[in-house]
Amino acid sequence: MDDKEIVNLYWQRDEAAIPATAARYGSYCRIIAFNFLGNAEDAEECVNDTWLGAWNSMPTNRPARLAPYLAKLTRWLSLGRLRDSRRLKRGGGEVSLALEELSEALDSGIDVQLQVERRELAAAIRQFLAGLDEDRRQVFLARYWFMAPVKEIARRFGFSESKVKSMLSRTCRALREKLEEENYVERRNSVCHE
Amino acid sequence: MLSEEILFAMNDTDDAALEAVSRRLGYRVKKAPARAGRLSRRAVLLAAVIAAFLAFSAVAYAANLWGIREMFDTPNVVLPEAADGLITAQSESGQGAGVSCQVTESLCDVSTILLTVTVTGDEAHILVPQDALPEDLLVSIGRDGEETLEEYAARQGKELLYIGAGLTLPGPDGPQNLMGGVTSTCVSGSEMALLIEAERPAGVSLEGAVCLITCHKGGDAAAERLEVPVTLTEPAAEGEMLFAPEDPDAVPGIRVGDASVTISPLGVSASWPETMTDEEDYYKIMKIDFAELTDFQGSGSVLGDDGIYRNQISMGQGQVTDTLTVRYYDWDKKLIGEIVFRKK
Numbered sequence: 109m110d111d112k113e114i115v116n117l118y119w120q121r122d123e124a125a126i127p128a129t130a131a132r133y134g135s136y137c138r139i140i141a142f143n144f145l146g147n148a149e150d151a152e153e154c155v156n157d158t159w160l161g162a163w164n165s166m167p168t169n170r171p172a173r174l175a176p177y178l179a180k181l182t183r184w185l186s187l188g189r190l191r192d193s194r195r196l197k198r199g200g201g202e203v204s205l206a207l208e209e210l211s212e213a214l215d216s217g218i219d220v221q222l223q224v225e226r227r228e229l230a231a232a233i234r235q236f237l238a239g240l241d242e243d244r245r246q247v248f249l250a251r252y253w254f255m256a257p258v259k260e261i262a263r264r265f266g267f268s269e270s271k272v273k274s275m276l277s278r279t280c281r282a283l284r285e286k287l288e289e290e291n292y293v294e295r296r297n298s299v300c301h302e
Numbered sequence: 303m304l305s306e307e308i309l310f311a312m313n314d315t316d317d318a319a320l321e322a323v324s325r326r327l328g329y330r331v332k333k334a335p336a337r338a339g340r341l342s343r344r345a346v347l348l349a350a351v352i353a354a355f356l357a358f359s360a361v362a363y364a365a366n367l368w369g370i371r372e373m374f375d376t377p378n379v380v381l382p383e384a385a386d387g388l389i390t391a392q393s394e395s396g397q398g399a400g401v402s403c404q405v406t407e408s409l410c411d412v413s414t415i416l417l418t419v420t421v422t423g424d425e426a427h428i429l430v431p432q433d434a435l436p437e438d439l440l441v442s443i444g445r446d447g448e449e450t451l452e453e454y455a456a457r458q459g460k461e462l463l464y465i466g467a468g469l470t471l472p473g474p475d476g477p478q479n480l481m482g483g484v485t486s487t488c489v490s491g492s493e494m495a496l497l498i499e500a501e502r503p504a505g506v507s508l509e510g511a512v513c514l515i516t517c518h519k520g521g522d523a524a525a526e527r528l529e530v531p532v533t534l535t536e537p538a539a540e541g542e543m544l545f546a547p548e549d550p551d552a553v554p555g556i557r558v559g560d561a562s563v564t565i566s567p568l569g570v571s572a573s574w575p576e577t578m579t580d581e582e583d584y585y586k587i588m589k590i591d592f593a594e595l596t597d598f599q600g601s602g603s604v605l606g607d608d609g610i611y612r613n614q615i616s617m618g619q620g621q622v623t624d625t626l627t628v629r630y631y632d633w634d635k636k637l638i639g640e641i642v643f644r645k646k
Contacts (some may be wrong), residue, residue, distance in 0.1 A: 121584065122611070131483075139329050162372050176317035202307075210305035222492065229311040237319065249323045253312055256327055263448075264437075277313050283308070 111174040118166035124157050125166075135176065143202050143255035144186035158182045183253070200287060202255040210252065213243040213280030229292060236286050240279065247272055248279045304337075328437045328450070348613040357569075368495035370416050373485060382619065384567035385409060388537055395484045396530040400424040401463070403515045403528055410508055410534045411568040413616040414599075415480065415511060417498040417532065421465050421487075428455050429494040430514065432466030444490040453624040466525075468498045468541045471511040473549065478503075479514075501616070504562070504573065508534040537566050545626055545643035549572075553630045553639035555583025556611075561626060561643045570595060570618030572626060576611040576641070593627035593640075595620035 114132070117125035118146040118261060137158050141151035161181045171177035190203055237245050250256045251272075258276075288291075324548045337643050341527045370389050392405040402422050409416040423429045428451070430443055434454035447454065467484050470477035480500035487495045498513070511534045518525040561574035590613070592598065593631040598618035613628075626643040 121581075123587070123589070135323070136329055174318045174322065179320060179324065180313055187310060187313070188463055202535055207305055207309065210308060214304045214308065227314075229307060230314045233308065233312055234314070234316060237315065245319065246323045249315065249319060250327055252309065253315055253320065254323060254327060254329070260327070284304075287304075 111168070111172070114174060115170055116165060119170065126163065129162060129174070129178070130155075130158055133178050136175065137178055140179055140182045140254060141186050143257075144183065144190065146202070151186075154185050157185050161185065161272060168211065172185065201255055206255055209276060210280060213277060214284050229287075231293050232287060232290065236283055242278050244275055247275050250267055251276055311421075325435070325437065328435070328439065341456070351386065355404070367404065368418060368420060368489065369464075370409050370418050370497065371419055373487070373495065373497035374416065374499075382421065382567065382569060382617075385411075388567055392532060394513070394515075394530050394532050396528040398515075398517060398526050398528045400427060401465075401515075401517050401526070403513075403530060405513055405530055405532050408532060408534055409448050409568075410537050411502070411566050411571070411616065412537060412564045413502050413504070413571040413614070414568060415469060415498075415500045415502050415508075415534065417469060417500075419467055419496045419498065419513060419515065419530075421467075421496065421515060421517075422496045423463055423492045423494075424621070425492065426460055427463040427464050428458070428460050428491045429488060431463050431488075432464045432518065434462075434464060436462060436520065441594060445488075460490075461519060464516075464520060465494050465496070465517070466516040466562050468514045468516075469497045470512045470514060471506055471508070473506075478513060498605075501614075508536060516594050537568070544646045545572075545574075547646050548642045548644060550641075551579070552641050553587070555580045555587060556630075558628075558641050560646070562643075563626060563643075565622065568617055570598070570622050571614075571616045572618065572622075573612055573614040574628075576613055578611065587630050587638060589631050591629050591631070592618065593629065594618075594625070595624050 111129075117128060119263065134155065137155045138151055139155040141158075141166070142148065145154060158178055158181045162178060164183075171253050187203075192248050235279060240248070243265070247261055247267075250261045251258065256264075256271050258269055261267070262272045265272070267275075304313075322419045322614045335465075355417050359365045364625045371386070374553040382564055388409045388411065390408050390410075392408050394405045396403045400423060400639050402535055404422075406418045406420055408418075421429060430451055434451060436441065437450050440447040440451065440454055443451065445454075449457070451462055464485065467486075469480050471480060472478075479504065485497045485499070489495050502508075511532050513530045513532050514531070516525045517528070543563045543565075545563055547558050547560070550559070555578065556576045557579050558577040559577075561572050563570065565571075592615075595615075595618040598615040599618075624645045627640055628643070630638045
């Protein structure tokens with residue numbers, strides 16, 4: 109059963125859509141949720157929430173590709189769980205580590221104020237990523253979108269861990285420069301933000 | 303904090319970029335076999351226990367145990383003992399370029415067909431399931447090592463050969479692929495055992511069944527198809543029984559029609575039509591179970607060409623005599639209502 113057939117099941121409100129989605133995308137979404145939550149039970153609950161989210165959003169949505177659609181749902185729900193339980197910075201799987209890395213490059217030493225809505229920030233990030241070379245873009249997304257551990261990225265991409273860390277650090281700094289240059293954020297004081 | 307905002311804002315990243323990264327990370331999406339309808343609950347369960355079979359593979363191969371029971375049974379789902387009498391040894395085989403296959407066993411029920419096949423490749427190929435990806439790790443085919451399938455094959459100077467399987471029966475417009483799932487086990491690099499589980503359309507004869515094996519080298523190469531005609535045996539089953547609902551509107555959102563019930567050694571098969579009467583209430587229905595059955599396969603309504611949903615289950619374990627009670631639940635698993643069917 110391909111994506112189109114599965115999406116059609118959702119549109120027909122046929123509950124067979126759920127097991128069909130779970131069979132095809134269960135392990136995929138579970139990995140993403142686990143990367144964020146670091147706990148198999150939480151990840152399983154989050155994946156179940158993803159199926160419910162898919163059921164509730166189709167219709168009205170009719171995604172051409174289910175993999176990224178479901179991955180985004182899973183990621184969003186995982187982040188939401190961590191935020192709601194105030195675990196974003198303290199032990200949410202890879203998230204706390206990744207957030208620390210991002211924070212070092214984006215937040216440290218200065219107090220930055222977001223000047224735009226999240227939707228505009230998202231557009232700016234998309235534009236920034238589109239301008240990167242393939243490897244840098246993929247390593248950045250592997251780490252901060254999929255929350256893959258640095259070690260795993262290094263092995264999968266055939267880079268040393270130090271190279272991956274270096275690429276990530278440089279990309280984060282470049283992102284901050286872009287956001288500052290284009291006034292998405294305003295540099296305030298030399299105060300270290302939390 | 304900007305870093306947190308970035309994490310949330312990144313969610314809406316370009317789809318193609320995400321797919322490229324997930325492929326490179328080896329986050330695999332399963333490729334379901336070609337089929338015309340829904341996956342059965344069994345297919346989901348089978349997918350979940352493939353790893354258990356893989357660990358078992360070396361021992362089982364030595365004893366030549368790749369039959370239906372050996373491939374079907376899992377810690378959670380076991381073929382009923384009574385079904386052993388339905389298992390028929392098969393001897394049909396097929397030959398392609400560098401690949402041969404041997405159908406080993408079949409089991410036919412009124413609503414289910416199971417078939418086991420062993421595929422053997424030549425020395426130039428490593429056989430992998432059709433839903434494998436070159437970047438998958440060796441553990442995905444039950445082998446130790448940190449190499450990917452692609453790296454492993456390259457080191458051995460071999461090519462990956464993706465093996466799929468299906469079953470067709472003659473239909474009004476030519477051979478029709480039956481819905482179902484396939485479980486595959488890599489017995490060795492050059493040998494793979496497959497269990498095909500297909501849903502048999504109601505009232506369709508078993509004559510003219512063909513086991514279809516596909517062999518694909520990946521990329522743009524055309525897949526080779528081995529078509530092996532198989533002789534399937536009609537099961538001894540009680541005739542179809544009709545059950546009428548006591549109250550066709552007992553569950554909000556649907557009106558049900560008469561249920562067709564058949565009992566065989568594999569268990570109880572039943573199907574009944576459901577017409578949507580209230581869209582909002584209909585959407586509240588999440589799952590069903592039965593008062594008389596402890597287990598069954600393949601829940602879920604399928605919308606037919608006539609615009610009517612049909613609910614069909616098979617391999618129901620339990621006793622159905624004069625009544626069949628279907629209980630409907632909502633998304634919170636709360637009972638919405640039940641339909642009591644009485645034998646006509």
